[in-house]
Amino acid sequence: MGLFFSVAGMAAAALIERHRQNTSEHGVTLSVFLLMPQFVLVGAGEAFTYMGQLDFFLRECPKGMKTMSTGLFLSTCALGFFFSTLLVTIVDKVTGHNGHGGWLADNLNDGRLDYFYWLLGVISAINLVLFTVAARGYVYKEKRLADAGIELADEETIAVGH
Template sequence: MAAAALIERHRLTSSTHGVVLTVFLLMPQFVLVGAGEAFTYMGQLDFFLRECPKGMKTMSTGLFLSTCAIGFFFSTLLVTIIDKITGHGPRSHGGWLADNLD
């Protein structure tokens, strides 16, 4: 969150001066989130493979990955619902999730 706050502060001050920003400013955030998810997923999968009974190892690993997938689908559904409620159409500029961040 601190990396996102610093990048957003830089984006807001740069956009008022007409500076074009690059997508590479998002790299620190994606690296931190990706590393966190990798360590979390590996730790959970290792826990399931070591601690589950012999007949439940495959089932627990499958359930873990299924809950991750359901969470991703729920996140997409939530963004779609918020866009439909707050905006007026798929590419509206009046909703919370507008195309233009400024």
């Protein structure tokens, strides 16, 4: 769900940015509330994605490595931030002309930020497809162990000592 919201948020951002560019040519000012759809969609997407990812790490890791799985989760977030910085740098180098203009120009009216949002939407859509393919083939730990004839003890039972 979170990955879908991410795609929708980037599409909304691209459409709203294009609308902003068209209206700025005519001297029309827009309300800041036009930014709400994309912020709500991206925020909801991150919430769903982060909760699902953390739950997956905690559910699938061995009992003694719960803390390590949280660290792995945070490491994936950090890698995402590094990747986004790299992507911005690449887009700026590829689309900029002698250090001026490009998609990410210093002046919003000179740039094509809507193209950048579409690029992020396409990358998010590819991510959603790849995730769906990987998720369909994944077998959860309980099922793998059950197929091997191993029964997991309930963690609550272990904690109480029954």
